[in-house]
Amino acid sequence: MEGAVMRHMLPCSTLLVSHNNLLTTVDEHCACFIAEQYMFIHVVNHYFGLDSNGSTSHFLDLSSYYHDRSSSCAHALFEMIPRIATFARRATETYPRHLDPGIIEEFHTIEQEILSWEVPEPVDTRTYAWPAPDKDEITAALFTQMALIITLQCALNGPGIPKPYIKRQVDASLCEANLLLKQISSSSMAWAMLLWPLAHIGSCITSQTEQEDYVSMILGIEDKVRGCAVSISVLVRLWEAAREDERYYGPFGIQEFMKREQITPCMG
Template sequence: MPPTRRLRTEPIVRVRTGCLTCRRRKKKCDESRPACAGCVRNKLSCSWPIHIPGAGSGSGASTAVQPSAPDLRPSTVANLSDEASFSSDSPSSAAGPDQPSSPVSVALANNESASLVPMGYSHPSPRHTTSALDLPSSFAVGNVMPRSLSMLPGYSSESYQLLSHYLATTADCMANGSTPINPFLVQIVPLAFTSDLLLQLVLTQSAAHRAFRCRNDSDEIAHSHYTKALQLFRREVTEFIDGKESNPLMLTVGALVMCFTETAKGDMNGTIFDHLSAANSLLTRLLSMSDAAVPKDLKDFVIEYYTYTAAVSMISIDARVSPQLLLNFDLEQRARELLQSEYVGNLCGCWMELLLLIPCIFDLGRQWMMHDGQPTMPTADDIAMFGSLQSQILRWSPYTFVTPEVFLAGRIFQQALLLYLYTALSSFSRSESGMYRGLMDTAITEAMSYLNQLSATARINSGLCWPIAVVGSCLSDPTQRDDLRQRLNTMVSTFGLGNMQRTLLLLEHMWETPLDEAGPWNICRAMEQNQIWISFA
């Protein structure tokens, strides 16, 4: 018989000392000042309760004042300065030799290390402007009660500035405005306030976006946050692999946020493909969870997020030598289920059906191309598949209830997809006897006509890098090339997204090559030749 357990008679005394950061993390604090060992070890900002003279009991313990939370609603934050500079004591660090180029690929590859990819910017940093977030971390009210401005213990005022920029600018630039509800706000932000990992990734995305907008190639804050995000993400992935964490939600969303961080900063090293690979494996497990564990709206957005990013990234893969497909059958079926409800999203607009045809065209084109780049004769099955894909593209039409801008963007994608299909028939040729030359010329003319009807400053342009790259790779007319050049420059100035500038850079290289070496199936070759590895997400 088990021994009788003695009932506890003395009260449970909970320690109320220690820094606020350790309290929030529910970790034991050694109470070393000014920074405890736990915060130093985890590279966190160590903040302490403020002692109020005359307050507290006879024990002499300091009393913590509840922080005063600033109003960070989008409507309020939008009025704050995007370009407020950070204090000189803001933590920053350069990547050391032990920093991974991708936290996921490193964790999955026996922790092999690589250096941090530098962020490529070219213009001076902005002038300092004062905002509400430039206030010190605490101030006295009537010389009586000092109050802390920190809503997030462990995060400095620098984090408020980045959160402000995300809410006011970055989230709007990431979404294309197809719907009035922005999931980068209503889905990502609430999640970020429940996860240290996701909050750090959101701040990193904001820092990268702000740095590119400012053309600041020495932005230490952006570098520091990017380094910290990789370290934290690597640790979380390692714990997930070791079975210490069973919920893949934060990691999946985190991997996708990292994809768009690369989009924002204009990475040219292909780091986004590492994040996509991680998201692929995590997403399958996430989608198996019930709607009670993961709300349906969030699942739908994650499916759209991955489908869009994976589909437009496939053009960066050389179909002649790679069997890789970023969108597997199960994930494709999940996306097709959304189509049954006439889904319109802030990444895929109303053209998700067209995006799901990209892997089909990629697979068909790969079968027609030999490893040495020479075309092979298509079989009867290939011809039948070609006809089916062409029919599906031509039959597609934007939903009647979408806005005119979304309608135009859908038509632009449609013409770009036709070009992608037509140029898969053989090596790209625009000669008089070239196969489907007339159809290709018509698709180019239609695409440029739709683009000319759409303002380059409309939010919908944030999702048009893929069709612009496809159409641009087929252009031979100097006037049409200049039209695209001006559009992309305007887009870069308006949205400040690095992938837009990299798209123009890649097209400039392609326009210098002979026409028979151009076309969408040679985009990956141009990337290899010029060492520009990008996604068009």
């Protein structure tokens, strides 16, 4: 499920949260780097797509070590991803899923938390202060926020093409996300944090014209973030599969497609 780096980060991160005073006994830069990298890679590896039958992956609480450099200012948004995945797996007492009172209540609770997110203040520590996020980093975080909303909307519906009223909400969110993506400079390093949101938003695009525009924007990245390019190659194949079978639509479709093609996320 993960590469060699991740195998070293897990025990290091476990050590960080097991001792409350580690920030005073180890190099702070190193501790925060390990914590943020673990959080980012863990989320991308274990929550890539939605699985209605999967098991919840353990997620360490490393929030006290975040200095906003791995997932930029969007680390609080990344922390919400496992919760959405758990919501997607929640069993319903009534059918269909999107009409279940308990599901609806939890959906609105999570949705409100996502929409309430604001760009955090720059971190000021004992020895240094990270600079405030730049315009591209903020836009990338807003794009991530839209990815969470879209993924949550799909989780409300369940696998397959969403019911018409949910599909309209998803399509409206896709339009907003597309406008945000066009605002990010092709030379910005903010693209490096967009692997998860690019895949989840892209999985819901059904228009071939919009799919082609999406690919062009991502392939136009000047620094050629390899992870984004790889995700695009998977998305293109996913779109082809979704045209033949709607169960490959959206975040649930990502998991179904990866199982069919025996693709395993491997980051770090």
